[in-house]
Amino acid sequence: MSAGGVAARVRLPCAAACLAALAGCATFSDTIQSTERSLAQQQPKAALSEYEKLKPSAADRVLYLMNTGMLERMCGDYDASTRTLESTKGQIEQLRALSLREQALSVTVNDATKAFTGEDYERVMVNNYLALNYLEQGQLDAARVEALQVDVLLREKQQRTSRDNPYSEDAFARYLSGIVYEDEGEWSDAMIAYRKAYEAYKKQLKAFGVAMPETLKHDLIRLADRMGIADEAKRYREEFEIDETMSEADLLERGEIIYMVHAGLAPLKREKAITAPNPATGRIIRVAVPQYHSRAQSFGYANLSADSRSAKTSRVENIDAIAVRTLESEMPAITARTIARAIAKDTLASAASNSGNNSSGAALFGMAVNLAGVFTERADTRSWFTLPGEIHLARLALPPGEYTLKVELHGKDERVLDTKEIKIALRKGEKKYLSRHWIPTNLEVRP
Amino acid sequence: MNAYRSLRAGLVLLALVAASACSTKVERLDESKAVDLSGGWNDTDSRMVSQEMIQDSLARPWLQEFRGRPGQNRPAVIVGEVRNLSHEHINVNTFTLDLERALINSGKVDFVATKDERKGIRDERKDQDINARGDTRNAMGKELGADFMLTGTINTIVDPNGDEQLLFYQVNMTLISLADNRKVWVGQKDIKKLVTRSKMRF
Numbered sequence: 001m002s003a004g005g006v007a008a009r010v011r012l013p014c015a016a017a018c019l020a021a022l023a024g025c026a027t028f029s030d031t032i033q034s035t036e037r038s039l040a041q042q043q044p045k046a047a048l049s050e051y052e053k054l055k056p057s058a059a060d061r062v063l064y065l066m067n068t069g070m071l072e073r074m075c076g077d078y079d080a081s082t083r084t085l086e087s088t089k090g091q092i093e094q095l096r097a098l099s100l101r102e103q104a105l106s107v108t109v110n111d112a113t114k115a116f117t118g119e120d121y122e123r124v125m126v127n128n129y130l131a132l133n134y135l136e137q138g139q140l141d142a143a144r145v146e147a148l149q150v151d152v153l154l155r156e157k158q159q160r161t162s163r164d165n166p167y168s169e170d171a172f173a174r175y176l177s178g179i180v181y182e183d184e185g186e187w188s189d190a191m192i193a194y195r196k197a198y199e200a201y202k203k204q205l206k207a208f209g210v211a212m213p214e215t216l217k218h219d220l221i222r223l224a225d226r227m228g229i230a231d232e233a234k235r236y237r238e239e240f241e242i243d244e245t246m247s248e249a250d251l252l253e254r255g256e257i258i259y260m261v262h263a264g265l266a267p268l269k270r271e272k273a274i275t276a277p278n279p280a281t282g283r284i285i286r287v288a289v290p291q292y293h294s295r296a297q298s299f300g301y302a303n304l305s306a307d308s309r310s311a312k313t314s315r316v317e318n319i320d321a322i323a324v325r326t327l328e329s330e331m332p333a334i335t336a337r338t339i340a341r342a343i344a345k346d347t348l349a350s351a352a353s354n355s356g357n358n359s360s361g362a363a364l365f366g367m368a369v370n371l372a373g374v375f376t377e378r379a380d381t382r383s384w385f386t387l388p389g390e391i392h393l394a395r396l397a398l399p400p401g402e403y404t405l406k407v408e409l410h411g412k413d414e415r416v417l418d419t420k421e422i423k424i425a426l427r428k429g430e431k432k433y434l435s436r437h438w439i440p441t442n443l444e445v446r447p
Numbered sequence: 448m449n450a451y452r453s454l455r456a457g458l459v460l461l462a463l464v465a466a467s468a469c470s471t472k473v474e475r476l477d478e479s480k481a482v483d484l485s486g487g488w489n490d491t492d493s494r495m496v497s498q499e500m501i502q503d504s505l506a507r508p509w510l511q512e513f514r515g516r517p518g519q520n521r522p523a524v525i526v527g528e529v530r531n532l533s534h535e536h537i538n539v540n541t542f543t544l545d546l547e548r549a550l551i552n553s554g555k556v557d558f559v560a561t562k563d564e565r566k567g568i569r570d571e572r573k574d575q576d577i578n579a580r581g582d583t584r585n586a587m588g589k590e591l592g593a594d595f596m597l598t599g600t601i602n603t604i605v606d607p608n609g610d611e612q613l614l615f616y617q618v619n620m621t622l623i624s625l626a627d628n629r630k631v632w633v634g635q636k637d638i639k640k641l642v643t644r645s646k647m648r649f
Binding site for chain 2 (some may be wrong): 086090093094095096097098099100101141142144145148149151152155156159160
């Protein structure tokens with residue numbers, strides 16, 4: 001029997017088996033479904049134990065820590081979450097250096113063999129959520145440490161990336177830093193951070209669609225007044241059309257509730273792949289790239305009320321858009337790597353089928369190499385999926401005393417999604433930080 | 448035969464290398480030896496700063512001046528809050544304890560227990576009041592009030608540039624007279640580090 005005959009006869013069932021096996025072989029986003037299901041059922045504790053069952057490879061360690069830290073936070077275990085997220089920072093730091101071994105693997109096998117260190121926005125989010133953990137536990141100085149670290153991280157990032165990168169600044173991180181400095185009574189640092197947040201919101205409006213938060217408008221005017229920068233305060237008043245705002249002195253006579261809603265989940269990375277036989281050579285070629293799928297987001301805003309006073313949240317961060325834009329800006333590099341890899345794999349398979357004297361053996365060997373190449377061609381779908389899709393924030397100043405704070409979550413269609421009452425005691429000049437993770441029961445991804 | 452022998456030797460060597468790579472290795476170090484791993488604030492910095500600070504403060508005129516006052520011998524000092532305003536989560540407790548130790552061991556000042564410690568001691572005295580034998584009982588209201596309070600801050604300036612990072616730590620300590628809020632001594636110690644990150648890993 002001719003070598004070509006053997007090869008032809010084996011090729012078809014082999015290709016079919018290969019496709020079937022591919023469907024069974026899972027990328028990262030396929031392994032987290034049970035965790036997601038528990039989250040949608042509003043059971044973060046079950047989600048955490050589901051997630052902890054996954055045994056991460058060394059390359060996925062950082063990702064595993066990020067998700068675990070966030071799930072622990074959702075469970076209300078702030079100490080564990082803080083420990084986990086702090087160790088995430090250490091791990092990322094260790095993985096900064098370039099690994100030639102991983103580079104080689106990513107060119108010959110796939111991108112998911114590289115150690116996950118998170119996108120820039122994910123690294124910033126580690127600091128943001130640590131800061132929130134500390135704030136909600138009343139450790140203001142520790143939150144200040146995070147604010148300083150975020151500043152170093154963002155400065156480093158701005159040196160590295162080009163100016164037209166949509167995510168060159170994190171508006172929410174700057175805003176949160178400003179709130180921390182203001183709480184510390186460091187007015188000039190607070191003013192600078194608020195100003196940076198203002199500039200970032202303005203610059204990124206088109207890319208991420210987050211309008212200037214209502215609270216920030218008042219914060220800018222209040223701080224500019226406090227610092228005695230009259231012309232800047234006037235400029236803000238005119239721009240935002242605000243006449244009346246509470247002065248810093250008045251605010252310090254009151255307590256303040258800073259309420260945040262972490263709504264929905266970050267988009268999910270899925271694989272987009274094409275597997276096709278090349279009619280010229282008879283070998284199979286496969287190209288797989290990641291693609292983000294946004295999730296349904298039904299949350300609109302939250303309304304806080306205590307006594308006769310009330311406040312409405314405004315959106316301060318759109319993680320969904322940041323993630324999608326970040327991947328978009330990286331797509332050219334990912335595509336180039338994927339094509340280079342497809343060519344390398346095909347060249348290898350071609351060399352294998354032409355090797356040796358025994359031609360039918362060589363043909364089989366070539367096919368095996370071809371199939372191995374096809375099997376391993378998977379997109380890197382790793383992402384911090386437990387991050388919220390959006391973050392919303394409200395500030396409510398109240399005279400010292402005890403209150404029952406009523407929190408109403410509204411959908412985009414004004415429908416009330418959830419109501420909750422919290423007993424709270426406020427001292428003069430005290431700021432209380434409260435967070436709520438809200439995950440819809442329908443986590444369906446948009447196509 | 449020769450080839451077989453060298454192959455066996457090679458395998459044994461490989462096994463040894465593999466085994467040594469797997470097992471956890473612990474090495475005891477002299478606690479005064481400076482070991483820098485990440486470039487962050489560590490025990491060496493804490494000890495160095497506290498020793499130099501206290502040496503400096505004890506050599507200054509406020510001590511002589513206090514001793515010169517009628518009826519005064521050694522000033523009583525308390526360590527107040529040392530605030531961490533740096534960009535790292537520094538364990539301020541070990542630094543405070545280093546300060547205390549350096550001060551007490553100098554023998555030139557008396558040291559008063561901190562706020563939290565005092566609470567525990569008072570509870571113990573209360574307990575003695577009820578349960579201890581009369582001649583061993585320690586009465587309340589005989590505590591030594593502090594004359595001075597030591598407070599401080601740890602600040603940093605970070606200048607990152609690619610794989611290099613310039614870290615500048617500045618520790619400021621102030622000794623304040625509790626009688627009249629006078630600052631009798633202000634000390635400062637700077638540490639500058641250049642951290643170069645490795646560009647390659649396995």
